[in-house]
Amino acid sequence: MPGRLFSFLLTAAVVLRLTEGEKESGGSGQKHQCWHGDYDEHRCCVEKDPDCWDAVFTEKRCCPLWSNTSTLGKTRGDPTCWVGGFKFEDCCLEDPKEECWDNEFRPERCCVDRDVPLTGFFAGEDPLEAFARRIAEISTFPLGCEEERLGEVWRMIKESATSINVSRIYGSPGEKPSGENADVLNKLVLKWVNDERAWQWGRSACPMAALAAIDMTVVGIDRRFGAEKARATYQLRLDLAPTLPSTQVEAAEKIGWVDLGDANEFIPRVLGMHGEHGCFGSKLKIFIYNVPELAHMVRPVLACAQKMPQCAVSVQIHRWLATSTCVTEDAQEADLFYVPAYEACYNETACVEDGRCFPKEFDPVKHLPYFERYRGADHIFVFGCNFLPFEDPLMTAIRQSIFITVESFQAVSLSGPNLFAWFSHWKDVLIPGNIPAYKIKAMLAHNTPMYKRRLLVAFHGHSSRNKKIGHMYKSSPLAEVRDRIINYFFNASRCSAGPPVSDYFLRMGTSRFCLIPAGLTAWTIHLYESFFFGCVPVIMSDEVILPFQEEIDWSSLSLQVPASIDMEELHKKLDAYRMGRLKAMSRRLTEARCWFDYSLGWGQEASARKGCSPFLGMMKVLEKRAELARHSPYSRLKRFWEPIPHTD
Numbered sequence: 319m320p321g322r323l324f325s326f327l328l329t330a331a332v333v334l335r336l337t338e339g340e341k342e343s344g345g346s347g348q349k350h351q352c353w354h355g356d357y358d359e360h361r362c363c364v365e366k367d368p369d370c371w372d373a374v375f376t377e378k379r380c381c382p383l384w385s386n387t388s389t390l391g392k393t394r395g396d397p398t399c400w401v402g403g404f405k406f407e408d409c410c411l412e413d414p415k416e417e418c419w420d421n422e423f424r425p426e427r428c429c430v431d432r433d434v435p436l437t438g439f440f441a442g443e444d445p446l447e448a449f450a451r452r453i454a455e456i457s458t459f460p461l462g463c464e465e466e467r468l469g470e471v472w473r474m475i476k477e478s479a480t481s482i483n484v485s486r487i488y489g490s491p492g493e494k495p496s497g498e499n500a501d502v503l504n505k506l507v508l509k510w511v512n513d514e515r516a517w518q519w520g521r522s523a524c525p526m527a528a529l530a531a532i533d534m535t536v537v538g539i540d541r542r543f544g545a546e547k548a549r550a551t552y553q554l555r556l557d558l559a560p561t562l563p564s565t566q567v568e569a570a571e572k573i574g575w576v577d578l579g580d581a582n583e584f585i586p587r588v589l590g591m592h593g594e595h596g597c598f599g600s601k602l603k604i605f606i607y608n609v610p611e612l613a614h615m616v617r618p619v620l621a622c623a624q625k626m627p628q629c630a631v632s633v634q635i636h637r638w639l640a641t642s643t644c645v646t647e648d649a650q651e652a653d654l655f656y657v658p659a660y661e662a663c664y665n666e667t668a669c670v671e672d673g674r675c676f677p678k679e680f681d682p683v684k685h686l687p688y689f690e691r692y693r694g695a696d697h698i699f700v701f702g703c704n705f706l707p708f709e710d711p712l713m714t715a716i717r718q719s720i721f722i723t724v725e726s727f728q729a730v731s732l733s734g735p736n737l738f739a740w741f742s743h744w745k746d747v748l749i750p751g752n753i754p755a756y757k758i759k760a761m762l763a764h765n766t767p768m769y770k771r772r773l774l775v776a777f778h779g780h781s782s783r784n785k786k787i788g789h790m791y792k793s794s795p796l797a798e799v800r801d802r803i804i805n806y807f808f809n810a811s812r813c814s815a816g817p818p819v820s821d822y823f824l825r826m827g828t829s830r831f832c833l834i835p836a837g838l839t840a841w842t843i844h845l846y847e848s849f850f851f852g853c854v855p856v857i858m859s860d861e862v863i864l865p866f867q868e869e870i871d872w873s874s875l876s877l878q879v880p881a882s883i884d885m886e887e888l889h890k891k892l893d894a895y896r897m898g899r900l901k902a903m904s905r906r907l908t909e910a911r912c913w914f915d916y917s918l919g920w921g922q923e924a925s926a927r928k929g930c931s932p933f934l935g936m937m938k939v940l941e942k943r944a945e946l947a948r949h950s951p952y953s954r955l956k957r958f959w960e961p962i963p964h965t966d
């Protein structure tokens with residue numbers, strides 16, 4: 319999976335800009351911004367071309383005259399009914415669609431106007447609207463802080479924190495303050511870190527703002543000043559939060575303050591502030607290299623842990639191992655050697671344009687002192703997204719090493735011609751992609767019980783139709799299935815298929831099946847997401863190999879069908895699944911999801927060989943690989959040799 323592409327998925331930066339615009343123009347939206355190039359009102363609103371829409375440019379926003387859907391903050395009927403593509407207009411007016419109603423959803427309940435609750439979960443509301451409403455709402459609430467000195471700053475913090483909070487409820491990371499606002503915040507927080515009296519004043523003048531300010535700046539402080547400063551910064555938060563009485567926090571939340579702490583729960587873990595864990599009782603001893611030639615590839619750790627999170631396993635694994643009882647500083651007793659490098663953290667770690675982050679001059683034989691002993695067979699490299707092409711000199715040098723990777727098969731390497739790269743059963747370790755804990759929480763909040771799910775099938779993702787990156791999908795031999803899915807399911811009843819959408823979480827969480835087609839490579843993060851959305855994954859990627867097959871009974875909770883399957887046939891097949899069978903699959907998805915949650919396994923729970931975490935799954939396989947690495951008949955010979963001369 320080419321992680322770099324994901325920067326333009328659902329970013330709240332755009333959301334923020336739009337919403338500010340909407341505030342100025344009185345909530346009417348900015349229709350004129352919708353149209354450029356070949357995209358015009360006729361093509362998009364009248365002909366309803368699906369290519370028009372993405373996370374930001376939604377039909378609802380750009381075509382208000384062409385539909386009778388709600389205006390800002392107002393949804394007719396019971397808003398909790400309008401998920402998964404069902405609308406008041408389709409169900410409650412004359413000639414309602416037949417599939418609107420079942421045991422759970424009835425006209426008596428859904429067609430009676432109800433108020434949208436002012437705070438809390440924005441069921442059924444479009445993210446952009448929820449966002450605009452929340453921001454407008456909190457600007458009318460009192461600040462509740464000592465305002466004499468920093469009133470404006472507290473207000474800015476409150477609005478920024480709210481926008482991030484709402485974005486995250488919909489699974490998007492949200493945009494931190496930028497420009498002047500960012501400068502003000504950074505200065506303020508650094509002053510708190512360096513000046514005890516300033517901190518004492520700040521924490522009592524506006525404690526919720528103090529917490530939010532730290533949450534919004536700590537990643538940047540790590541980038542600019544290093545992990546030590548970031549730890550000192552986050553420590554202030556850890557000290558302050560538990561001293562606030564819950565009544566005070568509740569009162570603050572009533573006037574619109576939000577707590578961003580949840581989404582930063584990874585920070586103390588990756589900064590090593592939680593102390594050591596027991597490595598799930600593993601006896602392996604792992605030596606972690608500190609390679610000067612790769613020093614730039616292990617920082618900034620906080621930014622790399624968050625950036626393109628589905629590719630960030632190299633950060634998770636490095637920091638998890640580094641804080642475990644499995645590490646040894648004595649190379650002589652080490653079973654395995656770990657080479658830390660956040661190889662998928664583009665643009666933070668000085669990668670060159672072709673996507674190769676390892677510096678050209680890095681040579682394992684020269685720079686890793688223990689590499690040659692077993693021809694690299696006891697050395698570990700992590701590939702969080704995309705292998706390098708096979709012809710790359712580094713891949714040749716480390717071809718006997720253990721790869722911990724999410725890629726089971728990769729057809730086109732972004733950094734080279736059409737080369738094949740794949741995972742090897744006998745030496746590599748296949749792991750799931752990383753999903754940040756805040757996203758998992760948001761997915762679970764959208765995960766509805768199977769019997770309430772109104773959609774049969776959902777898929778929203780990039781394809782060759784995409785204006786900007788479609789050419790990559792066109793040239794991938796694997797991605798053609800995505801076009802066929804969208805062509806067929808776009809118009810099918812009770813199905814939702816197309817490009818990324820802003821209410822993606824709502825749709826996935828209300829669909830019985832989620833289609834998981836191959837993309838640029840064989841795996842996609844959508845597969846692991848489906849466990850948290852609770853939709854049954856239908857895998858359509860012939861080359862994919864699934865991780866943790868010893869832990870998870872994949873065939874009891876998912877389907878794999880040929881990527882070439884006829885879509886109508888697939889539709890019929892899925893439609894024939896009975897509720898009882900779906901419920902059983904859904905229960906198994908729930909039981910198995912801990913294997914895909916990288917926030918599990920950092921504390922007490924990792925003290926013994928039990929429980930469930932991707933790290934446990936990884937260690938179990940790694941132990942077998944370690945066994946082989948040293949005793950393989952293929953690593954006996956040195957790289958060069960000649961017979962020892964006779965001495966008689």
Ligand SMILES: *[C@@H]1O[C@H](CO)[C@@H](O)[C@H](O)[C@H]1NC(C)=O
Nearest residue numbers: 382383384385386387407411
């Ligand atoms: C929207 O509602 C008006 C009346 O309220 C109706 O005349 C019009 O046809 C509706 N438009 C659509 C697209 O349903």
Ligand SMILES: *[C@@H]1O[C@H](CO)[C@@H](O)[C@H](O)[C@H]1NC(C)=O
Nearest residue numbers: 483486487575576577578580
């Ligand atoms: C949003 O804010 C509420 C109230 O402070 C908090 O409970 C919740 O965890 C926040 N959610 C996210 C995703 O930040």
Ligand SMILES: *[C@@H]1O[C@H](CO)[C@@H](O)[C@H](O)[C@H]1NC(C)=O
Nearest residue numbers: 321322323325664665666671
């Ligand atoms: C990375 O940096 C290059 C050059 O500065 C820029 O052109 C590119 O868009 C950046 N990529 C991402 C994903 O930010």
Ligand SMILES: *[C@@H]1O[C@H](CO)[C@@H](O)[C@H](O)[C@H]1NC(C)=O
Nearest residue numbers: 365368804805806807808809
């Ligand atoms: C959906 O149906 C409409 C009208 O029946 C048709 O014009 C359009 O091409 C279809 N869209 C897709 C993606 O098949």
